[in-house]
Structure formats: structure tokens, C-alpha cells
Amino acid sequence: MTGSTRVNDPASLTTSATSTRSKATTENDESYMDALRLQFEHRIVKSISDCQKNKGSFEELYSKLANIKQLPRGVVSGAEQAIDASVNSIVVFLNRLTRNTPKKSIEFWKEYLDKNFTSLKDSIVTQEAEGNQEMMEDDEDETTDDEKAEESTAYRSCSASFTSIIRKDLSKNVRLAFVDTINKTVESAFDYIADFSKQIMKILLLFKDNQFTIENGKIQFVPREPYMASRDTYHQFSQQVPFLFMTNQVLYSLGYLNRVVKFTPVIKPTSLHALWVDPTTLYSLFCAQKLERKMVLYNFEGNIIRAASVTSQKDAIFSSFFDIDRLKTVCAGSGLQFAHRIHILPGLQCVRILGFKDYQQPKNKQQEQQRPVDQTSSGSDDKGNDMIAALVEQKAVIQRKLKNAQTALNNYLVSAESASQLKKKWKDENRNRAWLYQRIEEAKQRKRHLIRDVVSAKQELSTMNNAIYKLKHDADPSTKNKQSGGVRD
Structure with missing residues (x-):
């Protein structure tokens, strides 16, 4: 949120000549273990995905992974490369942890597998099911237009x-x-x-x-x-x-x-x-x-x-x-949220800042509409709260309009009168092709009109969200206090 972003310390320089060999600290140990867990997750996810693709048994896969005698090849070296650690630094870390105990390094793998295998498996299976449900075959022209209509996040750029x-x-x-x-x-x-x-x-x-x-x-x-x-x-x-x-x-x-x-x-x-x-x-x-x-x-x-x-x-x-506040402010001026990517043009005079506009409805939109506005003794605050309440009501109307437009478009795309269905008839029909061609052109115009209705409703909703956000932001005294926060020494 613009105006409430925390600020960290700026970057600082160091040289390889003045740096010394790091000692085994708690911070390093946590970094090593996090890198190992990340490599464990990558290996398990890949194995589950392959098993899902080949329609294998997850029980047999778990038994196979749990009975290996040593860490999978490349796990330690991959963890070292991921955190730019020196060669064999994680090997030394594992040896130090297991030096005075009967515990072996493979036990870390088994513990992670036991705690996370089921959740990782459920996540992958759910994603696969959702992906298969959303797949739809269509020709190239139809796919392009449908993707525009179904797109929930729009990326734009602004200059600075x-x-x-x-x-x-x-x-x-x-x-x-x-x-x-x-x-x-x-x-x-x-x-x-x-x-x-x-x-x-x-x-x-x-x-x-x-x-x-x-x-x-x-x-x-x-x-x-x-x-x-x-x-x-x-x-x-x-x-x-x-x-x-x-x-x-x-x-x-x-x-x-x-x-x-x-x-x-x-x-x-x-x-x-x-x-x-x-x-x-x-x-x-x-x-x-x-x-x-x-x-x-x-x-x-x-x-x-x-x-x-x-x-x-x-x-x-x-x-x-x-x-970072400047980046987010520039994006907010165009109704965007900072997407953590900028394009620096040659000459270092201008940059293009990438932002996104999320058209997807939040899951708690009913809570947002029903959330009571904080009452204050100030008359100006009461007026601002009334304006916010009025805008929230208008937002609900626009949301219903968007839902109806999206439903109409979806129903049309799967109907027998859609352009894609008529094109299939045109390919199979030897007679009356001129008549079918005219119907296809009319269907395309109808589809474009429905898409414009959806896009227009999304734009209205985005404008309304920005207006509500600005009113709430101006009315919240805590955000004004955060704006005056300086850089920590």
C-alpha cells in the first residue's frame, strides 16, 4: 500500500580482499537448512508430478522415497549453489550436526518427507484437476479473443x-x-x-x-x-x-x-x-x-x-x-500495482515500470461490503464515511453488471451460434458457404460486443476500487503517520 511501505537499510559494499571466512553461526545454519529443505521440496514435487503423469501409485512412491539410503544426488550441491555458499560448506554443516549423535544426514530427508509428502501431493493433484477443468479447445482466432475475455490480470507499464x-x-x-x-x-x-x-x-x-x-x-x-x-x-x-x-x-x-x-x-x-x-x-x-x-x-x-x-x-x-514508495506511487497513478519488474532503457534516462491491475474478485468481497466504517466525532470524517458507503453501493451494482456480462459471454462462447461452432459447420458444408460466412461475421461482431461489455464493466470496477481506496486512505490517520516515517539509521 502506498504510503505505508517499510524501508530497509540501503545496499552496502564489501570486497573479497577484506572479507574473512565466516564462522558457523545460527544465521548460516538456518540458511543452510532452508536451502536443503527447498531442494527436498523440488525433488519430492518432481517425483510426485512424474508419478501423476505416469498414473503410478503414490503409496509406492512414498515407500520408495522413504527407503533410500542416502541423500539424492545433487541435493547438497544444488543447495550450495542456490545460496551462493562455498563448496562443501553444507557438507561441513551436516557433518557437524551428526558428529556426536547417531543421527545421519538421511534422517533430515525422511523427516521432511514424512511431514510434507501428503500436502505436496494434494497440492499437485488439485492444481492438475483445476488445470484440466479449465482447458478448452478452439481455433487460433477464437483462443486469442477468449484469452482476452477471460484474463483476470492485466499488465501495463508506466514511465519514470x-x-x-x-x-x-x-x-x-x-x-x-x-x-x-x-x-x-x-x-x-x-x-x-x-x-x-x-x-x-x-x-x-x-x-x-x-x-x-x-x-x-x-x-x-x-x-x-x-x-x-x-x-x-x-x-x-x-x-x-x-x-x-x-x-x-x-x-x-x-x-x-x-x-x-x-x-x-x-x-x-x-x-x-x-x-x-x-x-x-x-x-x-x-x-x-x-x-x-x-x-x-x-x-x-x-x-x-x-x-x-x-x-x-x-x-x-x-x-x-x-x-520503493516512489515506484508504487508511480504505478498507483496509473491504477496499477507494482509488479517487481522494471525495464531500464539505454542511456539510463528513462525506465518503464511494469504494474498489474487485478480484475479478479476478492474472496472476502461480501465482508468488504459489509465492513462497518469507523465512526469519528469529526464532521468531515462522517462526510467521508458517507461517501465511502455510497461508493461501496455503486461498486456492488457494477459487480452485478460484470457478473451478468461475463455470464452472457460464457454462455455465448459455448452455444451453437458461436463463431467457432459456425466455422466447424463451414468446414463441413459444401453448400450455402456464403450464407454461413455471413453468419460467422455476425457472430464475431456479437462476440466482440459481449467482450467490450465485460471489459467496460471491469474498467468501471477498477475505477470504483481506486476511488474507494483513496477515500479510505485519506480518512485513515494511521497511514498518514506511516508516510512520515524515515529511513532507519
Whole structure:
């Protein structure tokens, strides 16, 4: 929520030359154990998914996993890589835990399996059932429109100045290192894409009219007859490229530009290749174990952020370099919520901030509508509460409107008069095709009209939610106090 976001300590620099070997601390032990548990979960989830796919027995799978004699191969090394720990550091940790006890390292696996196997299995089975229930076959045009109609989350982007979103309390050394690293990364990524594009284009042009053979240990290009491939080599990419070129030319000539296949990301003067920055990218750029000048990031409790917890500390990682309140405020100005991703354009002058707008109804919407508004003695507060109550009533009307529009669209999509059903009739019908074609066009117009009704209702609901949020936010004195909170020393 804008204005109530906590602020953590800014990033700080350290060097490999001044760092010392870490001692066995409680924090390290917890990090090691969390990394091991995460690897255990990945292995168990993969085994359950494979068993579900092959229609095997979960009881037999559990018995098999519970009776292994040692930790699965790659668990320890994978845990070390996940948290950027030194080689064999987790091995030393396990040896220390089991040194003076009869307990073996495999017992940690069995304990985790016993506690979490059933819940993981139920979660995977439920997700699979929900996924199968929502699948629906349709042609490509229908799928595109249906996805737009059924989309519950819309992603949008908004612009801001790069310097305006950087934390003001970053030290000079950290700021210079941060900006320099971002700038070099943008340049190197742009150069790599340009060189890669050029090399791929050269290869495609060579494959267009030639095929290669190896003679005396050397690659020889041999001209071949156009669009003729040997039965033994027709599956090779070099033999299929001419067909792709020919298909592209036909589609381009007919005006189907959206169906033309792109072979390579060609660099154009009119296109800018931005650097995609998310929490994982920031951590790998500035906190990797092998960096000479490694940065240390802190969460909101003042603890060091480890690699294993990057995905669960998104706000803290962004807040280590950027003004997280500024990012959320910019997104809120466009009716969006910050999606923890920004695109930094070349030149470091402008960034595109990705946000999302959730159209899905909250599960506790009835509680939200029935929640009593806090009464105060102030007359202005009473007026604000009355306005909020009126807006909540309007919101309920819009929700019913959206529900009716969505129901009408869903019923139409599965009816016999839908465009997809008429297209199937058109393919099987030899007569009256012109009449069916006219009906298909009318069905498409009808579907677009229903989709517009749904989108319009969603937009009205989003506008109403923003208005209610602003009124509640302005009326809540606790949020105003939180806005004045400063950065912790």
C-alpha cells in the first residue's frame, strides 16, 4: 500500500580482499537448512508430478522415497549453489550436526518427507484437476479473443526518470557502482544481441541456397536444388529453412504480417533493447559470490538477504537500491500495482515500470461490503464515511453488471451460434458457404460486443476500487503517520 511501505537499510559494499571466512553461526545454519529443505521440496514435487503423469501409485512412491539410503544426488550441491555458499560448506554443516549423535544426514530427508509428502501431493493433484477443468479447445482466432475475455490480470507499464527512483540515501560509492554496473550491463547486452543477430542472419542466408557437407575434416557448402530435400536429411534445420522463407514470402504478399515467422531478433535503429530488471537480476548483478566488489542487501528486519530467499524478499531487494514508495506511487497513478519488474532503457534516462491491475474478485468481497466504517466525532470524517458507503453501493451494482456480462459471454462462447461452432459447420458444408460466412461475421461482431461489455464493466470496477481506496486512505490517520516515517539509521 502506498504510503505505508517499510524501508530497509540501503545496499552496502564489501570486497573479497577484506572479507574473512565466516564462522558457523545460527544465521548460516538456518540458511543452510532452508536451502536443503527447498531442494527436498523440488525433488519430492518432481517425483510426485512424474508419478501423476505416469498414473503410478503414490503409496509406492512414498515407500520408495522413504527407503533410500542416502541423500539424492545433487541435493547438497544444488543447495550450495542456490545460496551462493562455498563448496562443501553444507557438507561441513551436516557433518557437524551428526558428529556426536547417531543421527545421519538421511534422517533430515525422511523427516521432511514424512511431514510434507501428503500436502505436496494434494497440492499437485488439485492444481492438475483445476488445470484440466479449465482447458478448452478452439481455433487460433477464437483462443486469442477468449484469452482476452477471460484474463483476470492485466499488465501495463508506466514511465519514470531513472534518477528519480534511486534511493536518495545510497552512499556515493554504492550509487556509482550501481549506475556503472547497470550501464555496462545494458551496453554488453545490446552488443551481444546485435552480434548474435548478425551471425544468425549470415547462417540463414547461407542455408537458403546451400547445404553443408564435411569433406576431409572441412565444412564445404554445396549449392543444391531449390526446395528439394533428401529423405534422409529432410528433418535437418538447413533443409527446412527454404520452406520457411517461401512461406514467409507468401504470407507477406497476402498481407498476413502477423503470421510471418521471425528467425532472429534483428537490431533496428528504431527499437531499443532495454535491460529487464527483477529481484533475481539485481541479486545476481550485485551479490554473486564471485564478484570482487560484492554488495550486501538487508531485509526489513535487518538480516542479510541470502540467495535462497530472493523470490520471497522482492520488496526488500528493490528497496535496497530504489525508492520503493516512489515506484508504487508511480504505478498507483496509473491504477496499477507494482509488479517487481522494471525495464531500464539505454542511456539510463528513462525506465518503464511494469504494474498489474487485478480484475479478479476478492474472496472476502461480501465482508468488504459489509465492513462497518469507523465512526469519528469529526464532521468531515462522517462526510467521508458517507461517501465511502455510497461508493461501496455503486461498486456492488457494477459487480452485478460484470457478473451478468461475463455470464452472457460464457454462455455465448459455448452455444451453437458461436463463431467457432459456425466455422466447424463451414468446414463441413459444401453448400450455402456464403450464407454461413455471413453468419460467422455476425457472430464475431456479437462476440466482440459481449467482450467490450465485460471489459467496460471491469474498467468501471477498477475505477470504483481506486476511488474507494483513496477515500479510505485519506480518512485513515494511521497511514498518514506511516508516510512520515524515515529511513532507519
